[in-house]
Amino acid sequence: MLEKALYGDKKYWAWVIFLLVLIGVGSVFYIMQLVKGLTVTGMSRDVSWGFYIAQFTYMVGVAASAVMLVLPFYFHDVKKFENLVILGEFMAIAAVIVCLGFIVVDLGQPQRLFNVVLHPTPNSILFWDMIVLNGYLLLNIVVGWTNLHAEYKRLPHPSWIKPVAYLSIVWAFSIHTVTAFLYQGLPGRHYWLTAIMAARFLASAFCSGPAILIILALIVKKVAKYDPGKEAIQTLAKIIVYAMIANVFFFLLEVFTAFYSGIPGHQHPMIYLFSGMHGANALVGWMWLMSLCGIASLVILIPPRFRNHSELLVIGLVLLVAATWIDKGLGLVVGGFIPNPFEAITEYGPTGPELMISVMVYATGLLVLTVLWKVAIAVKKETGRA
Amino acid sequence: MDNKRRTFLKFAGVAAALGAGGSVPLTLRAAYAPEQEQYKQDRDALTATRWGMVIDMRKFTSEEDFERCIEACHSVHNVPDQQLPKQKQKVMWIWTDHYEHAFPSSHNPYLAERVEHKDFLLLCNQCDNPPCVRVCPTKATFQREDGIVQMDFHRCIGCRYCMAGCPYGSRSFNFCDPAPYVQEKNADFPTRMRGVVEKCNFCVERLEEGLQPACVEAAPEGGMFFGDLDDPNSEVRRVLRENFSIRRKVELGTNPCVFYIV
Amino acid sequence: MYDGGKIIPGLVIFLILLTFPFWFNIGQAAYEQPELQMPDEETQCIEPTEWMRANHMELLDVWRDMAVREDKPTYVSSRGETMEISLQKTCMSCHTNQAEFCDKCHTSAAVSPYCWDCHVAPEEVSDGQ
Numbered sequence: 001m002l003e004k005a006l007y008g009d010k011k012y013w014a015w016v017i018f019l020l021v022l023i024g025v026g027s028v029f030y031i032m033q034l035v036k037g038l039t040v041t042g043m044s045r046d047v048s049w050g051f052y053i054a055q056f057t058y059m060v061g062v063a064a065s066a067v068m069l070v071l072p073f074y075f076h077d078v079k080k081f082e083n084l085v086i087l088g089e090f091m092a093i094a095a096v097i098v099c100l101g102f103i104v105v106d107l108g109q110p111q112r113l114f115n116v117v118l119h120p121t122p123n124s125i126l127f128w129d130m131i132v133l134n135g136y137l138l139l140n141i142v143v144g145w146t147n148l149h150a151e152y153k154r155l156p157h158p159s160w161i162k163p164v165a166y167l168s169i170v171w172a173f174s175i176h177t178v179t180a181f182l183y184q185g186l187p188g189r190h191y192w193l194t195a196i197m198a199a200r201f202l203a204s205a206f207c208s209g210p211a212i213l214i215i216l217a218l219i220v221k222k223v224a225k226y227d228p229g230k231e232a233i234q235t236l237a238k239i240i241v242y243a244m245i246a247n248v249f250f251f252l253l254e255v256f257t258a259f260y261s262g263i264p265g266h267q268h269p270m271i272y273l274f275s276g277m278h279g280a281n282a283l284v285g286w287m288w289l290m291s292l293c294g295i296a297s298l299v300i301l302i303p304p305r306f307r308n309h310s311e312l313l314v315i316g317l318v319l320l321v322a323a324t325w326i327d328k329g330l331g332l333v334v335g336g337f338i339p340n341p342f343e344a345i346t347e348y349g350p351t352g353p354e355l356m357i358s359v360m361v362y363a364t365g366l367l368v369l370t371v372l373w374k375v376a377i378a379v380k381k382e383t384g385r386a
Numbered sequence: 387m388d389n390k391r392r393t394f395l396k397f398a399g400v401a402a403a404l405g406a407g408g409s410v411p412l413t414l415r416a417a418y419a420p421e422q423e424q425y426k427q428d429r430d431a432l433t434a435t436r437w438g439m440v441i442d443m444r445k446f447t448s449e450e451d452f453e454r455c456i457e458a459c460h461s462v463h464n465v466p467d468q469q470l471p472k473q474k475q476k477v478m479w480i481w482t483d484h485y486e487h488a489f490p491s492s493h494n495p496y497l498a499e500r501v502e503h504k505d506f507l508l509l510c511n512q513c514d515n516p517p518c519v520r521v522c523p524t525k526a527t528f529q530r531e532d533g534i535v536q537m538d539f540h541r542c543i544g545c546r547y548c549m550a551g552c553p554y555g556s557r558s559f560n561f562c563d564p565a566p567y568v569q570e571k572n573a574d575f576p577t578r579m580r581g582v583v584e585k586c587n588f589c590v591e592r593l594e595e596g597l598q599p600a601c602v603e604a605a606p607e608g609g610m611f612f613g614d615l616d617d618p619n620s621e622v623r624r625v626l627r628e629n630f631s632i633r634r635k636v637e638l639g640t641n642p643c644v645f646y647i648v
Numbered sequence: 649m650y651d652g653g654k655i656i657p658g659l660v661i662f663l664i665l666l667t668f669p670f671w672f673n674i675g676q677a678a679y680e681q682p683e684l685q686m687p688d689e690e691t692q693c694i695e696p697t698e699w700m701r702a703n704h705m706e707l708l709d710v711w712r713d714m715a716v717r718e719d720k721p722t723y724v725s726s727r728g729e730t731m732e733i734s735l736q737k738t739c740m741s742c743h744t745n746q747a748e749f750c751d752k753c754h755t756s757a758a759v760s761p762y763c764w765d766c767h768v769a770p771e772e773v774s775d776g777q
Contacts, residue, residue: 045476045478045549045555045558106545107543107545107581108581109543112544113543125521188553265490424725428721536716576768579766
């Protein structure tokens with residue numbers, strides 16, 4: 001089946017070569033980082049996690065979001081998701097690969113990565129993150145590929161896939177809960193030390209991931225003439241709206257706790273993010289942009305008349321992705337480290353090399369996605385299902 | 387592909403996987419297994435069941451008092467003393483800050499004058515319940531039996547989870563190779579390489595030789611005490627009995643073992 | 649053979665590349681053990697030379713774990729000598745010249761251990777680095 005990725009028109013190959021160029025250029029910067037050390041990034045003694053880990057966090061959410069299709073389709077037999085599920089599962093694979101990529105580029109000694117396996121440490125959440133992420137990758141590869149291959153052979157899905165799919169449903173919730181646990185168990189970081197972190201992560205994941213999926217699926221509809229079905233997209237959009245409402249609501253709950261209690265430790269990160277502290281205000285613009293995008297996306301996506309209109313849907317989803325990305329991919333990690341344990345502020349901004357290395361990781365994920373979706377779409381078209 | 391060939395390939399694949407997987411535990415076991423009697427503790431070493439430190443801030447009166455301790459520590463341990471390319475990425479094992487920054491939960495707008503603008507000597511608190519040990523995925527940061535939170539620089543993968551976990555900001559990451567920025571290297575102690583996290587180690591290498599930690603030795607008379615918190619007759623316990631002491635961020639449950647007499 | 653015109657030459661090229669190390673070195677001298685600079689005072693290492701040659705890597709690994717992780721910084725050699733476990737202070741107190749001793753064999757065996765990324769070699773200090 002994989003050979004289907006080798007047959008494509010000029011636009012397809014132009015896209016693949018473009019991605020390979022991005023990966024190549026990014027690799028040069030990564031080699032520079034390997035030689036010089038992480039000093040090429042904008043991280044500091046105070047903000048010791050930055051853009052890489054923030055992207056990792058966001059993409060774990062995107063990976064987990066496949067469950068929003070897998071759960072209805074396999075567990076509740078929602079047949080209309082038939083041609084969308086495989087795209088979701090394959091997007092999950094690409095997203096997990098991006099996550100693993102961001103972890104590797106963030107490590108100070110990446111060649112020692114295997115130490116996490118050689119010296120298992122169950123009390124460390126990072127150990128469990130390694131396990132659940134790799135397990136999820138394996139589950140999605142098995143479920144997605146097996147079912148696609150069955151369709152390719154014009155056979156029904158094998159019966160043993162059902163329990164594996166159910167496992168992947170539970171596992172999807174676990175990967176993002178474990179990632180949230182990375183943050184919410186640290187005693188010194190008050191922006192993160194909240195029980196609702198895991199719930200926030202899941203809500204944000206279940207709206208942003210499917211939103212990205214719909215946007216990519218609509219692109220692919222134009223480019224590869226593959227229609228996953230208007231009803232499927234509209235049902236998924238409904239799920240996205242509810243998840244986004246929960247996401248915004250959870251965030252407002254945090255704002256209430258911080259400001260009604262008046263506890264400085266809880267307030268200061270939010271004050272820094274939304275209005276700046278001691279003259280440091282690098283993220284204020286971003287956070288208000290996030291709020292605007294978030295509200296605007298809900299204004300567009302809640303009323304059915306807007307949501308079912310295909311162009312407005314895309315605008316609403318793009319605004320949603322922007323809002324969730326700024327929240328998790330920028331505000332979350334930096335807000336946890338600022339102010340530092342001494343109430344001082346060291347601001348953070350990603351450097352050029354840092355961004356280029358991130359482009360390399362994202363391009364790798366997009367390449368994996370392109371190849372997998374090419375195969376899936378080719379099989380679906382061949383078997384007359386789309 | 388006919389069924390017999392397919393079955394053979396499946397069988398061969400499983401056998402290869404089992405063989406490769408089975409050989410992993412065999413290779414992980416050290417081929418060289420030394421007898422344990424060959425390794426032992428040093429006769430001269432200082433020992434304790436729970437090391438602790440008391441810093442009497444009243445004895446630190448001038449800037450030089452602090453600088454001597456910092457210089458003693460950083461020079462013995464090859465901590466870069468020259469300016470790194472990015473100051474915000476500096477490495478420090480011991481440093482100073484004001485009361486309201488060191489003890490933010492005891493903020494007092496009408497603080498006694500003698501404390502208000504005073505510098506406090508800050509270092510790793512060598513917590514009894516250390517969050518950094520809890521979060522390290524490789525046990526590169528681990529707690530010894532005598533309570534010291536030690537770092538194994540050979541095993542550290544540089545994930546910096548420990549830095550996120552430490553509530554006291556005691557840990558530094560080597561964003562670049564520190565060796566070129568160490569003016570005079572101490573030949574008896576290694577440097578670190580880029581990509582690993584480091585922090586105060588309560589001078590375990592000096593304890594092994596029966597010496598007090600470098601900062602304790604360099605401190606002004608009666609400024610710092612170091613000893614066994616579990617021994618009721620030790621000097622640190624005596625000093626703690628006789629003077630009121632505070633610790634940093636106690637409400638977090640880390641149980642820090644560095645005490646400050648204010 | 650289907651596509652035989654491409655397969656046979658391909659196999660031949662592959663075999664030539666595979667056996668490159670063998671036919672390229674025909675007529676050249678066999679591996680020569682490098683000349684190492686021996687320490688001035690001591691004539692015996694902490695363990696017999698042949699044993700050290702084969703096992704110093706694993707010895708150092710175990711030393712590291714014993715000294716750093718197990719809090720057992722003293723080693724008793726097979727000859728009954730007690731010494732401190734330290735690359736810088738014990739091994740390199742006799743083998744002071746990293747370039748003339750350690751690097752010679754490592755370079756010819758194409759091994760690059762990263763010991764000296766951290767551990768300070770004695771000449772480094774005396775050279776004022």
